Amino acid sequence: MPWRGEWFGPLAAVLAFGLVAGCATTAPRVAEDAKGAKLGANAEIVLLAPDVLVYELPTSGVPVLRRDWTEQALRNIERALGAELKRRGARFRVALRPPEDDQDRARQYWLLNRRLAETLVDPNLRLPHKRGKLDWTVGPGVRILDPDARYALFMLVRDSYSSDARKAMMIAGLFLGVNVPLGQQFVYVHLIDLEDGSVVWTNRLLSMGGDLRSPGPADEVVRKVLNKAPL
Amino acid sequence: MNGRFLSRCLAAPPALGLLVLILLATPVHADSSGALTAEAERLEQRLRDSPRRLPEDHELVVHLRELVCVLDEKRCGGLRLYVLRSPQANAFMLPNGAMALFTGLMLRTVEEAELAFVIAHEIGHYAERHSEERWTTLHRTGNLLNLVAFAAGATGEYQAGAIAEFGIVAALFAYSRDQEREADRFAVERMTAAGYPLRAGAELFAGLLAEERARPTAIPTLFATHPPTRERVRTLERLAASAPEIAVPRDGSRWRSLRARHLEAWLDDELGRRSRADSLVLLERLERSGDPPEILRPRRAEILRRSGKPEDLAEAARLLEALVEEGQASARAWRLLGQVAKARGDQAKAREAFRRYLELEPEAPDRALIEWEMQ
Numbered sequence: 115m116p117w118r119g120e121w122f123g124p125l126a127a128v129l130a131f132g133l134v135a136g137c138a139t140t141a142p143r144v145a146e147d148a149k150g151a152k153l154g155a156n157a158e159i160v161l162l163a164p165d166v167l168v169y170e171l172p173t174s175g176v177p178v179l180r181r182d183w184t185e186q187a188l189r190n191i192e193r194a195l196g197a198e199l200k201r202r203g204a205r206f207r208v209a210l211r212p213p214e215d216d217q218d219r220a221r222q223y224w225l226l227n228r229r230l231a232e233t234l235v236d237p238n239l240r241l242p243h244k245r246g247k248l249d250w251t252v253g254p255g256v257r258i259l260d261p262d263a264r265y266a267l268f269m270l271v272r273d274s275y276s277s278d279a280r281k282a283m284m285i286a287g288l289f290l291g292v293n294v295p296l297g298q299q300f301v302y303v304h305l306i307d308l309e310d311g312s313v314v315w316t317n318r319l320l321s322m323g324g325d326l327r328s329p330g331p332a333d334e335v336v337r338k339v340l341n342k343a344p345l
Numbered sequence: 346m347n348g349r350f351l352s353r354c355l356a357a358p359p360a361l362g363l364l365v366l367i368l369l370a371t372p373v374h375a376d377s378s379g380a381l382t383a384e385a386e387r388l389e390q391r392l393r394d395s396p397r398r399l400p401e402d403h404e405l406v407v408h409l410r411e412l413v414c415v416l417d418e419k420r421c422g423g424l425r426l427y428v429l430r431s432p433q434a435n436a437f438m439l440p441n442g443a444m445a446l447f448t449g450l451m452l453r454t455v456e457e458a459e460l461a462f463v464i465a466h467e468i469g470h471y472a473e474r475h476s477e478e479r480w481t482t483l484h485r486t487g488n489l490l491n492l493v494a495f496a497a498g499a500t501g502e503y504q505a506g507a508i509a510e511f512g513i514v515a516a517l518f519a520y521s522r523d524q525e526r527e528a529d530r531f532a533v534e535r536m537t538a539a540g541y542p543l544r545a546g547a548e549l550f551a552g553l554l555a556e557e558r559a560r561p562t563a564i565p566t567l568f569a570t571h572p573p574t575r576e577r578v579r580t581l582e583r584l585a586a587s588a589p590e591i592a593v594p595r596d597g598s599r600w601r602s603l604r605a606r607h608l609e610a611w612l613d614d615e616l617g618r619r620s621r622a623d624s625l626v627l628l629e630r631l632e633r634s635g636d637p638p639e640i641l642r643p644r645r646a647e648i649l650r651r652s653g654k655p656e657d658l659a660e661a662a663r664l665l666e667a668l669v670e671e672g673q674a675s676a677r678a679w680r681l682l683g684q685v686a687k688a689r690g691d692q693a694k695a696r697e698a699f700r701r702y703l704e705l706e707p708e709a710p711d712r713a714l715i716e717w718e719m720q
Contacts, residue, residue: 176484181379
């Protein structure tokens with residue numbers, strides 16, 4: 115019903131992510147091209163700006179967005195993505211900043227990529243008629259993101275880390291058999307074929323570890339989520 | 346007494362003590378207000394990026410920005426307005442001064458004063474820093490719930506924990522009701538200063554309440570984050586009755602003409618919600634408020650037609666035929682009458698209605714379909 119400060123919803127969504135239990139799990143999905151050919155070999159890739167949000171989980175359990183941690187994680191992920199592609203010998207170009215102007219078509223396609231990612235990771239938005247098949251496209255207009263590259267890579271990251279006080283609380287809880295959940299990490303990635311806009315590969319990673327705020331673990335997380343990428 | 350219970354009892358005091366120490370040592374996060382600002386800026390960016398947002402130079406946005414300044418000249422320079430095309434009857438304000446208004450709300454505010462009430466109410470939330478208060482409350486409640494959980498864990502009474510949580514959640518929303526009252530008070534003051542009649546707020550809420558009641562899944566009062574609308578209606582009516590007569594009432598004709606231009610599009614958005622009972626209540630109220638019947642009735646008939654039930658089809662036919670008799674039937678009305686007549690098995694009437702539709706709309710995009718229906 116009518117008007118109230120509607121900014122708790124997204125927080126609740128982050129909390130809901132936290133409810134999905136477990137250690138590191140990945141769930142890759144691949145689509146083949148029309149001729150069933152192996153994708154990606156030697157193709158040029160354009161790296162789109164990842165959408166990263168890093169939260170702090172204080173004692174209250176209400177996630178608090180941390181701009182400083184988000185910035186750190188973003189830098190580490192961008193660098194790790196480049197390093198990983200180089201390691202694989204893939205050719206790539208970086209378009210890591212989303213264009214600012216909201217009338218800009220490139221920005222519109224960046225937003226469309228994000229919306230697609232959010233749709234694919236939300237179990238409530240799963241469309242029954244797709245029957246679990248990876249059958250999505252953002253349309254051929256996505257070519258505007260790069261005139262030459264074959265693929266665009268987009269990553270969505272939602273991460274949270276417990277404050278020291280919460281960690282102490284968790285230990286106190288151990289004595290009483292009270293479970294105090296700590297931070298959770300969710301990493302999602304997809305590859306778009308710039309020829310026709312179709313999603314050719316997705317993967318997701320849900321874990322409790324891999325501190326993206328430091329370079330080493332960030333490299334490891336990126337390597338893990340791109341492990342089976344058809345590049 | 347078993348050993349497990351004993352060990353729990355021994356562990357409880359130090360563990361609880363430790364928790365209390367932790368909670369006392371950590372500041373409540375609202376005080377480090379950067380976090381709330383970061384969240385607000387992120388959400389404002391989502392508003393800015395929304396495909397539903399009307400452009401800055403849109404006539405509605407321009408007029409609404411003026412309206413904000415009429416209501417609060419002091420603050421309007423620091424506020425940013427986002428108008429979103431959406432059938433929701435909604436408006437909200439972020440703690441950083443970004444205000445979002447939905448066209449679904451504008452459909453429901455026939456008079457400018459009603460819209461002014463909502464805008465002033467939202468500025469009230471901002472002026473009184475209610476988001477910051479809620480943020481603090483949310484964190485305090487979280488901490489309190491931890492204490493309860495720990496206490497429950499210590500005694501093995503997990504159920505007690507669950508019941509206590511329920512009480513605290515209710516307390517959180519009760520607090521929020523006070524904030525709504527504060528924002529209403531602020532709105533009443535700004536409305537009076539700007540020359541808007543106070544009964545507008547009460548009338549809008551009475552209308553929204555009627556819609557809410559017609560909705561099949563009503564939210565229980567306990568979980569409403571705004572005061573029960575009935576209570577709000579009564580309070581506002583009381584305030585309006587005791588308010589002094591306005592010497593120079595503000596002219597709302599510009600809003601009426603703007604709204605009239607967008608009315609049909611907004612009504613179609615409302616139909617797109619695919620809701621029945623509450624949409625019908627809304628359309629009937631708008632007709633009583635003076636919106637043109639020739640625009641409203643075909644849409645009422647369309648909602649009725651969707652059910653396919655004989656009594657609904659009969660009512661739809663009655664509404665449309667009344668328009669025909671008054672010489673007010675639009676192309677849309679004729680088309681619908683054709684569909685209703687066909688669904689009721691009256692082929693001759695359907696053919697005639699479709700013929701009139703194509704006569705009025707020779708370039709109709711669905712011409713081929715209608716011609717096929719006529720066979």
